[in-house]
Amino acid sequence: MGNNDKSQTPKTPTAKSGSGDPPAEHYMSPPAPLLALFQTHASFLLLGHENPDGDAVGSALALGHMLRGMGKQVSVAFPTPPPDWWAHMPGAEMVTEQPLQAPDVAISLDCDDISRLDHLTDAYLQAPYRTEIDHHTSARCSCEVCYIDPEASAVGVLIHRILTAMHRPLTPEIATCIYWAIATDTGFFRFANTNAEALRVSAQCVAAGAHAHGIARATVGSRPLAHLILKGRALADLKQYLDGRVLLTVVSMQDFAAAGANRTHAEGIIDDIRLAPDVDVYVLFKAAGANDCWQVSLRSGVIDCAELARRFGGGGHAQAAGFSLDGTLADGRRHLLDALADVLPKQTDE
Ligand SMILES: [Mn+2]
Structure with missing residues (x-):
């Protein structure tokens, strides 16, 4: 609050x-x-x-x-x-x-x-x-x-x-x-x-x-071609982590360049990723204008995204939040996945 x-x-x-x-x-x-x-x-x-x-x-x-x-x-x-x-x-x-x-x-x-x-x-x-x-x-x-x-x-x-x-x-x-x-x-x-x-x-x-x-x-009824191409690249690169509980993708500087896209063209990509069922947390890493500088978006109905984003200096809402990260993609992704493994509720085996 x-x-x-x-x-x-x-x-x-x-x-x-x-x-x-x-x-x-x-x-x-x-x-x-x-x-x-x-x-x-x-x-x-x-x-x-x-x-x-x-x-x-x-x-x-x-x-x-x-x-x-x-x-x-x-x-x-x-x-x-x-x-x-x-x-x-x-x-x-x-x-x-x-x-x-x-x-x-x-x-x-x-x-x-x-x-x-x-x-x-x-x-x-x-x-x-x-x-x-x-x-x-x-x-x-x-x-x-x-x-x-x-x-x-x-x-x-x-x-x-x-x-x-x-x-x-x-x-x-x-x-x-x-x-x-x-x-x-x-x-x-x-x-x-x-x-x-x-x-x-x-x-x-x-x-x-x-x-x-x-x-x-x-x-939402009309999107620039650059957005569609960028989204296509992001969706093609979706990967599952933590036993499929986390769905994550990346929009890199190369993706922006190949799609002829600017940063506003990445708006809404996370909303398409969250269409996938049976996932606890949806994550998008977006290159933020330079190498090794990332804007990370989180969506979840299971964890408090704002709480997690605050750990990384960001903020937002319980179901939707974000933060910025400096460093390599591999490091940033590992840190986030470690934090997610920590906050995701333990699953009970049926
Ligand atoms: Mn608002």
């Missing part, structure tokens, strides 16, 4: 339980000091993690639209470029490589550690007011006002709660960005974090103008 003192925030019932009513949902309300920041200040720099995903981009743009609607100055920046499809999101022009200088408030979104802001970390730290809005179980709050709820399926859900608490309208632009954030972070409503709030907020977004089919087509 990190050092999130906002866990004391009272939970808000969103539906009454009773005969015929759905069970009550309870969630952590946005802290009042956060809402006061939005009301009081004039300029905002919104930041997301490196290799931003749909939740990082969608939640930043949704919040950007809300703040612009309140007459505020907004710029949005990421340490590395978002996937190709982000340009279809309303408000894409808010994303800049030259972020606003001297903003009143800097906001880190969907980022469990501000070091993941990479070269933008200084811009974040220099702002007089800072806040972090996140839903990672490994989130570490580094400022006075944080809004971190690991029970939220996506940061997009937290932006919707903020919008509601601020009595701001769910415009078609905001609805589109929030739907995009939730849909991508839940794997289009397939992953374990798909809950009633995610579905209810998504339905409200569709009613407010989000084009569900168009968003699915733009993100």
Whole structure:
């Protein structure tokens, strides 16, 4: 849960339980000091993690639209470029490589550690007011006002709660960005974090103008050829370890070069690997721009991936996490497999 003192925030019932009513949902309300920041200040720099995903981009743009609607100055920046499809999101022009200088408030979104802001970390730290809005179980709050709820399926859900608490309208632009954030972070409503709030907020977004089919087509319904070739190479190289309990593959610099692919083209490969049944842990080693520098993704319904990733200096969610490793592939793989052998529950022989 990190050092999130906002866990004391009272939970808000969103539906009454009773005969015929759905069970009550309870969630952590946005802290009042956060809402006061939005009301009081004039300029905002919104930041997301490196290799931003749909939740990082969608939640930043949704919040950007809300703040612009309140007459505020907004710029949005990421340490590395978002996937190709982000340009279809309303408000894409808010994303800049030259972020606003001297903003009143800097906001880190969907980022469990501000070091993941990479070269933008200084811009974040220099702002007089800072806040972090996140839903990672490994989130570490580094400022006075944080809004971190690991029970939220996506940061997009937290932006919707903020919008509601601020009595701001769910415009078609905001609805589109929030739907995009939730849909991508839940794997289009397939992953374990798909809950009633995610579905209810998504339905409200569709009613407010989000084009569900168009968003699915733009993100998962069409992939660049380079992604398909890269995925083909990764799937062809799948290997089983620890009596088949671990399924692992590698995307090397040679794979990127042969596929004509960049790093964003590796997005989603892990989701195809996890389709294999009867596996406890799915692992992807991805070359991170240089030899002997790896980005490792973990997926599991059996072990706590965030906990394991923390051992290697990373973080994430219980079912999905990642970390970076320096060194040879053989060493990194051996260290990880040793750690997995340690944390995987012992199997009882039938
Ligand atoms: Mn997220």
